[in-house]
Amino acid sequence: MNPAGLSAEAVSIMLSVFVLAxxxxxxxxxxxxxxxxxxxxxxxxxxAAAHTADLRGKLPDSAERVADNYNHLTEAPTVFYAVALGIVVLGAADPVHVACAWTFVGLRVAHSLVQATINLVALRFMLFTLSWVALIIIIARAMITGLAP
Incomplete structure (x- = not known):
């Protein structure tokens, strides 16, 4: 059911937002x-956690990695949330935006799993960079759509 009358692409982008949340x-x-x-x-x-930086080095690495990842999910993904909502509001959702949105979310899921478990920095960096490539494509296409007459 789609009470808002959104296109299938817009609904898919909104679902990607909900999955990331x-x-x-x-x-x-x-x-x-x-x-x-x-x-x-x-x-x-x-x-002792009044300032989480004060916990650094006092907890096992496994606990710190998960907390670090949670903090990372309040950084770049906030840009994704804003841009994804803007695309839906502008009516600019299309298959390319959908593919990039789900690519971004999938890469962020992978990044979270890597960081919270094996924490291979080179792999994390690759996943982070590829997620930003997907996000930059979304942003650029959204700007072009928003500026088009």
Whole structure:
């Protein structure tokens, strides 16, 4: 059902937004599931996390990686959210935007999994860079569409 009368492409882009938001929520839950027990094991009072930078080096790497990834999901993906919504509002959603949106989301999922588990920096960097390539294509095409008469 599509009560807003959106095109199939616009709906697909909105679904990619929701999937990325769900990834962020999942990483937040994973962060709590790893950070809180790690703080207890380390004997740290919750007040020690008043400034999360103060926790650096006091928790196991596995807990820090998940928290770092959660923070990363509040950076570049916010640009994706804004641009994706703009594309839908402008009525500019098309198959290329859809493909790039899902590519961006898929690469961010892969980036999160790599960072939170094996944390191979070269692989993370490649996934990060490729996700930005997809996002830059979306941005450039959106600007062209928005500026076209």
């Amino acid at each position: 769900a990834l962020t929520a999942t990483m937040m839950l994973w962060m709590y599931a790893t950070r809180l027990p790690a703080m207890r094991r380390a004997g740290l009072d919750p007040q």
